[in-house]
Amino acid sequence: MSDAATVQRFVRLAEVYRRGLLEDGLPFWLEHGLDREYGGLMTCLDRDGSILDTDKGIWQQGRFAWIAGHLYNAVEKRPEWLDAAESTLRFLQAHGFDQDGRMFFQVTRDGRPVRKRRYAFSEAFAAMAFGEHARATGSPASKSMAERLFRAFAGHAPSPPKFTDVRPMKSMAAPMIRIAVAQSLRGSIDFAAAGEEIDRAIAEIRRDFMKPAIGCCMENVGPAGELVDGFDGRLLNPGHAIEGAWFMMREGEIRGLPEYIRAGCDVLDWMWERGWDREYGGVLYFRDLDGKPSAEYWHDMKFWWPQNETIIASLLAYRLTGDAKYAAMHAQVHDYAYGLFPDPDYGEWFGYFHRDGRLSTPLKGNLYKGCFHVPRQALEGWRIAGEIAAGRIGTPRP
Amino acid sequence: MSDAATVQRFVRLAEVYRRGLLEDGLPFWLEHGLDREYGGLMTCLDRDGSILDTDKGIWQQGRFAWIAGHLYNAVEKRPEWLDAAESTLRFLQAHGFDQDGRMFFQVTRDGRPVRKRRYAFSEAFAAMAFGEHARATGSPASKSMAERLFRAFAGHAPSPPKFTDVRPMKSMAAPMIRIAVAQSLRGSIDFAAAGEEIDRAIAEIRRDFMKPAIGCCMENVGPAGELVDGFDGRLLNPGHAIEGAWFMMREGEIRGLPEYIRAGCDVLDWMWERGWDREYGGVLYFRDLDGKPSAEYWHDMKFWWPQNETIIASLLAYRLTGDAKYAAMHAQVHDYAYGLFPDPDYGEWFGYFHRDGRLSTPLKGNLYKGCFHVPRQALEGWRIAGEIAAGRIGTPRP
Numbered sequence: 001m002s003d004a005a006t007v008q009r010f011v012r013l014a015e016v017y018r019r020g021l022l023e024d025g026l027p028f029w030l031e032h033g034l035d036r037e038y039g040g041l042m043t044c045l046d047r048d049g050s051i052l053d054t055d056k057g058i059w060q061q062g063r064f065a066w067i068a069g070h071l072y073n074a075v076e077k078r079p080e081w082l083d084a085a086e087s088t089l090r091f092l093q094a095h096g097f098d099q100d101g102r103m104f105f106q107v108t109r110d111g112r113p114v115r116k117r118r119y120a121f122s123e124a125f126a127a128m129a130f131g132e133h134a135r136a137t138g139s140p141a142s143k144s145m146a147e148r149l150f151r152a153f154a155g156h157a158p159s160p161p162k163f164t165d166v167r168p169m170k171s172m173a174a175p176m177i178r179i180a181v182a183q184s185l186r187g188s189i190d191f192a193a194a195g196e197e198i199d200r201a202i203a204e205i206r207r208d209f210m211k212p213a214i215g216c217c218m219e220n221v222g223p224a225g226e227l228v229d230g231f232d233g234r235l236l237n238p239g240h241a242i243e244g245a246w247f248m249m250r251e252g253e254i255r256g257l258p259e260y261i262r263a264g265c266d267v268l269d270w271m272w273e274r275g276w277d278r279e280y281g282g283v284l285y286f287r288d289l290d291g292k293p294s295a296e297y298w299h300d301m302k303f304w305w306p307q308n309e310t311i312i313a314s315l316l317a318y319r320l321t322g323d324a325k326y327a328a329m330h331a332q333v334h335d336y337a338y339g340l341f342p343d344p345d346y347g348e349w350f351g352y353f354h355r356d357g358r359l360s361t362p363l364k365g366n367l368y369k370g371c372f373h374v375p376r377q378a379l380e381g382w383r384i385a386g387e388i389a390a391g392r393i394g395t396p397r398p
Numbered sequence: 399m400s401d402a403a404t405v406q407r408f409v410r411l412a413e414v415y416r417r418g419l420l421e422d423g424l425p426f427w428l429e430h431g432l433d434r435e436y437g438g439l440m441t442c443l444d445r446d447g448s449i450l451d452t453d454k455g456i457w458q459q460g461r462f463a464w465i466a467g468h469l470y471n472a473v474e475k476r477p478e479w480l481d482a483a484e485s486t487l488r489f490l491q492a493h494g495f496d497q498d499g500r501m502f503f504q505v506t507r508d509g510r511p512v513r514k515r516r517y518a519f520s521e522a523f524a525a526m527a528f529g530e531h532a533r534a535t536g537s538p539a540s541k542s543m544a545e546r547l548f549r550a551f552a553g554h555a556p557s558p559p560k561f562t563d564v565r566p567m568k569s570m571a572a573p574m575i576r577i578a579v580a581q582s583l584r585g586s587i588d589f590a591a592a593g594e595e596i597d598r599a600i601a602e603i604r605r606d607f608m609k610p611a612i613g614c615c616m617e618n619v620g621p622a623g624e625l626v627d628g629f630d631g632r633l634l635n636p637g638h639a640i641e642g643a644w645f646m647m648r649e650g651e652i653r654g655l656p657e658y659i660r661a662g663c664d665v666l667d668w669m670w671e672r673g674w675d676r677e678y679g680g681v682l683y684f685r686d687l688d689g690k691p692s693a694e695y696w697h698d699m700k701f702w703w704p705q706n707e708t709i710i711a712s713l714l715a716y717r718l719t720g721d722a723k724y725a726a727m728h729a730q731v732h733d734y735a736y737g738l739f740p741d742p743d744y745g746e747w748f749g750y751f752h753r754d755g756r757l758s759t760p761l762k763g764n765l766y767k768g769c770f771h772v773p774r775q776a777l778e779g780w781r782i783a784g785e786i787a788a789g790r791i792g793t794p795r796p
Contacts, residue, residue, distance in 0.1 A: 044629065044693070052690055053628040112564040160558065166510040230451040231442065231764070292450055293761040295442070297750035298696040300758060352695035354752060360698060363691040366629070 010389035014382050016338070021378035026071070028348040028364070029064065029371040034084055038110050040064075040091035041084075043370035047362040048346045054109035058096050060370030062125030065089050066184070067375050069132030073188070075379075082136055089133055089142070092126055102152070106367060120156035121173075123149045124181050131188035143189045150185060154178055154197065169220045169228060172209050172237075175201035176244040183250065198251055205244060206263055215270040216289060217241040227289075234289040235296075238275025239306020241267050242283070246313040246380075253320055261320050268313050272329060275306070280356050281336040283310050300355040304369065307337035308377035315384045322394030349374050408787035412780050414736070419776035424469070426746040426762070427462065427769040432482055436508050438462075438489030439482075441768035445760040446744045452507035456494050458768030460523030463487050464582070465773050467530025471586070473777075480534055487531055487540070490524055500550070504765060518554035519571075521547045522579050529586035541587045548583060552576055552595065567618045567626060570607050570635075573599035574642035581648065596649055603642060604661055613668045614687060615639040625687075632687040633694075636673025637704020639665050640681070644711040644778075651718055659718050666711050670727060673704070678754050679734040681708050698753040702767065705735035706775035713782045720792030747772050 032049030033041045035056075041064045044053035065088035072081040095111025096103050103122035106115040127149035134143035163169075178201040185191035208225030209218045219237045222228055245267035252260030275283045283306040286299035310333045318326035340357055341349040343364070351369040352360040365371075430447030431439045433454075439462045442451035463486035470479040493509025494501050501520035504513040525547035532541035561567075576599040583589035606623030607616045617635045620626055643665035650658030673681045681704040684697035708731045716724035738755055739747040741762070749767040750758040763769075 046691060053693070055628060108564060113562045114564055115561050163513050164511045166506060166512055230453065293444060293759045295451070295759075295761070295764045297699060297701075297758045301695060303695075356756075358754075360695045361691045361693075363693070366693045 007389050007391075010385045013334070014385035014389060017378045017381035017385060020342070021071075021375050021382065024342070024347045025349070025371065025375045025378060026067075028346075030080065030084060033064075033365070033371065034087070035091075035109065038091065039087040039094075041088055041371065042109065043365035044367065045363065045365045047343060047350075047364060049364065052363060053366075055114060055367070056091075056107050056109060056111075057367035057370065058092070058104050058106065058122040059125050060365075060367065060372070061088050061092050061096065062122065062127075062129045063370055063372035065092070065129035066125060066132055067371060067379075069129060069136055070184075070188075071379070073132055073135050085129065085133060085136070089129060092129070096122070096126065118158035118160065118162060120153045121177065123153040123156070124177050127153060127181055128184040128188075131185045131191070135188040146185055146189055147191065150181055150191070153181065167228065168223050169232065170208075170223060172205065172217070172219050172240060172244060175204045175209075176240070176247060179244070179247040179251065183247065183254075195255070202248055202251065202260060202263070205248070209241075210263065210267065212266065214289075216274065217244070217267045217271055218289075231295040234292065235294070236271070236274060236287040236289055237285070238271040238287060239283050239285070239303070239309050241271045242275070242306070242313045243309040245271070246309065246316050249313070249316050249320055253316075264313070265317050265321060265326075268310075268317055268326075268329075272310070272314075275310075276332075277302075277355065281332070282340070282353075282355075282357075283307055283333065284355070301360065302340070302353040302355060302357070304337075304341055304349050304351045305373040307333060307341065308373040311337060312377050312380045312384070315381060315388075319384050319388050319393055405787050405789075408783045411732070412783035412787060415776045415779035415783060418740070419469075419773050419780060422740070422745045423747070423769070423773045423776060424465075426744075428478070428482060431462075431763070431769065432485070433489075433507065436489065437485040437492075439486055439769065440507065441763035442765065443762045445741060445748075445762060447762065450761060451764075453512060453765070454489075454505050454507060454509075455765035455768065456490070456502050456504065456520040457523050458763075458765065458770070459486050459490050459494065460520065460525075460527045461768055461770035463490070463527035464523060464530055465769060465777075467527060467534055468582075468586075469777070471530055471533050483527065483531060483534070487527060490527070494520070494524065516556035516558065516560060518551045519575065521551040521554070522575050525551060525579055526582040526586075529583045529589070533586040544583055544587055545589065548579055548589070551579065565626065566621050567630065568606075568621060570603065570615070570617050570638060570642060573602045573607075574638070574645060577642070577645040577649065581645065581652075593653070600646055600649065600658060600661065603646070607639075608661065608665060610664065612687075614672065615642070615665045615669055616687075629693040632690065633692070634669070634672060634685040634687055635683070636669040636685060637681050637683070637701070637707050639669045640673070640704070640711045641707040643669070644707065644714050647711070647714050647718055651714075662711070663715050663719060663724075666708075666715055666724075666727075670708070670712075673708075674730075675700075675753065679730070680738070680751075680753075680755075681705055681731065682753070699758065700738075700751040700753060700755070702735075702739055702747050702749045703771040705731060705739065706771040709735060710775050710778045710782070713779060713786075717782050717786050717791055 032045050033043055035042055040056055040061050042051055042054055043060045046052050065085045068081045068085040095107050098116060104113045105117040105122060107113050127146050130142045130146035134146060179198050182194040182197040186194035208221050219235050220232050245264040248260045249264030274287050277284050282302040285301050285303055286294050286296050288294055314326050314330035318330055343350055348364045354360055430443055431441055433440055438454055438459050440449060440452055441458045444450050463483045466479045466483040493505050496514060502511045503515040503520060505511050525544050528540045528544035532544060577596050580592040580595040584592035606619050617633050618630050643662040646658045647662030672685050675682050680700040683699050683701055684692050684694050686692055712724050712728035716728055741748055746762045752758055
């Protein structure tokens with residue numbers, strides 16, 4: 001894979017991703033979403049960027065402040081990126097926290113709390129955001145806030161619990177997001193516990209969620225990794241598993257641990273097999289372990305983010321292994337996603353298509369779709385495609 | 399409308415509904431769902447009736463015990479119907495209640511609690527079921543249980559609340575279901591407070607949810623009926639509103655109150671206009687008040703129950719008013735639904751189609767789809783079509 005045509009292909013890809021990030025996605029959100037009156041980001045936007053709802057999701061505040069701060073640190077010191085991150089962090093500090101120190105899920109435009117959830121993902125994304133701010137500014141307050149929020153997230157037990165302890169189950173989400181947050185904080189604030197936290201999370205995924213005998217990464221298992229028969233136990237979320245796959249590959253890359261790269265590739269292989277739609281293309285949302293009907297009627301939709309995560313995972317797998325099957329996989333999901341999701345008229349990606357490629361809702365954001373998966377994929381893709389174009393294939397990053 | 403062809407049409411319709419109830423829907427659930435080991439009904443069934451998940455939803459236990467008991471009381475004294483109702487009520491009494499007297503939402507097959515929710519709809523459906531049992535057997539314990547559960551439902555405030563009180567909103571679900579439960583208990587146990595409860599609920603719907611100026615029945619409003627701008631405030635649920643419409647018409651029919659019939663017809667007119675899919679047919683799931691994009695990506699699916707409720711509402715509106723537009727409306731939704739939802743191979747209805755009529759998931763039941771909307775529609779349709787065939791159009795029931 002050193003012929004000129006292939007190099008040219010990845011040079012072009014890197015440029016597609018760079019422009020998608022810097023000339024399309026980020027400008028869309030900065031222009032339409034940034035709240036110059038109250039601070040932070042409004043994400044409930046229609047196709048053309050007009051506002052559908054002014055409420056602010058706290059996840060999306062943290063995610064946006066993270067990507068803006070990370071771009072400032074990793075790409076270019078543009079003051080408007082740091083300003084956007086700081087506006088959002090000020091909003092979070094003023095309005096994101098309940099009196100018990102836990103974070104809300106949804107607040108009004110001016111910051112009055114609407115909803116708090118049992119889970120602590122608001123804390124996870126905010127931790128990443130404060131970490132980038134500490135790196136950008138050297139602020140010790142942001143650094144200690146990032147560490148405190150990581151602890152709040154990692155040590156959190158939902159209260160009140162949603163389920164009784166009659167059939168205890170655990171979700172892949174917890175260890176998976178712990179990897180991502182710890183990796184982010186290692187990069188931004190040199191978080192001392194990162195390696196240990198990540199090793200524990202990957203060990204849990206490999207021990208309890210990955211099932212080599214059946215070629216599957218589970219979404220929900222019993223406390224000791226038991227398969228649980230029933231709708232929840234059989235439920236597979238291929239995009240989610242594949243997101244975890246590239247977190248593991250990245251860790252293997254950074255620390256030179258081939259077994260982490262192999263674990264990530266295994267999960268990608270298995271969940272591509274189970275999640276890719278051979279009829280219409282794209283990664284399906286939910287699958288059943290045994291091919292039985294899903295209890296979720298929207299199981300066969302095509303959401304934006306599983307495509308984003310699969311683009312990153314397949315591209316990274318190709319860079320790290322040099323295996324041509326991952327280049328083919330990447331081309332397949334890239335061509336599918338870039339042929340369907342970007343809005344040629346108003347920019348940014350649509351979020352929700354039916355299985356056959358018919359658009360479900362044309363909005364660009366809500367409390368769940370904000371400025372996160374699309375720009376993160378563009379940034380990762382830009383970086384990885386550039387490395388491949390430079391000939392760094394099948395080797396650890398220098 | 400007294401020509402022989404039309405009479406013949408409604409005679410045939412009554413027969414379609416009768417057979418759907420007695421020879422298709424009910425036998426499917428009795429054969430495949432009834433749990434002869436632990437009692438009650440399993441509803442998580444695949445297309446052919448095989449079991450996908452053994453957990454029992456408490457809503458579905460109450461709904462099934464209600465329809466079985468109601469058929470015993472209103473149609474025929476078949477012992478197997480009373481047995482099924484009693485098996486389910488015994489299961490509910492043994493396993494449906496938490497120590498605080500409130501009911502669970504989901505339990506294991508043998509009755510160990512899995513999940514409890516903040517809401518009290520489990521109590522509402524169980525009240526109806528115990529009422530029918532009291533009528534069938536004269537049991538004073540079932541009668542007082544029905545009354546206690548109605549009070550628990552009607553007086554319930556979700557705890558802990560899902561939302562803060564920063565933007566208080568209320569849903570059409572509460573008064574709408576209050577009408578249905580009170581009507582049911584009036585029929586079964588001569589519930590003394592029924593009329594007053596129903597009048598209050600209809601007054602609330604007319605005052606706070608019905609908006610004649612814009613021709614709409616809202617799903618969520620502020621505490622005094624204020625329109626709230628934003629995703630939740632603009633959200634319309636046409637099937638839900640139309641279900642409430644026929645509850646109001648029925649009350650007008652029973653008590654000879656033309657204004658209740660008019661209110662029901664208004665809601666039906668408005669929500670048919672907003673909810674009927676002119677391209678593919680069927681009642682859509684969600685609509686936005688201003689035609690803006692829905693935040694719910696499955697907004698345009700075709701679920702079974704909105705079709706059931708619209709079949710009843712349009713047929714009842716025709717019987718009560720004699721207005722030919724309702725006969726046409728009924729023919730349209732009946733032909734759509736009966737052409738798509740019944741499973742010709744294994745019986746019962748499918749539940750979940752995409753907008754264009756493509757099947758999403760072939761299952762026959764889960765925690766939300768059980769033995770309720772389809773048989774209730776068949777029973778109501780059988781009764782009303784028979785009345786129309788007998789020439790009782792535009793007149794109160796004798």
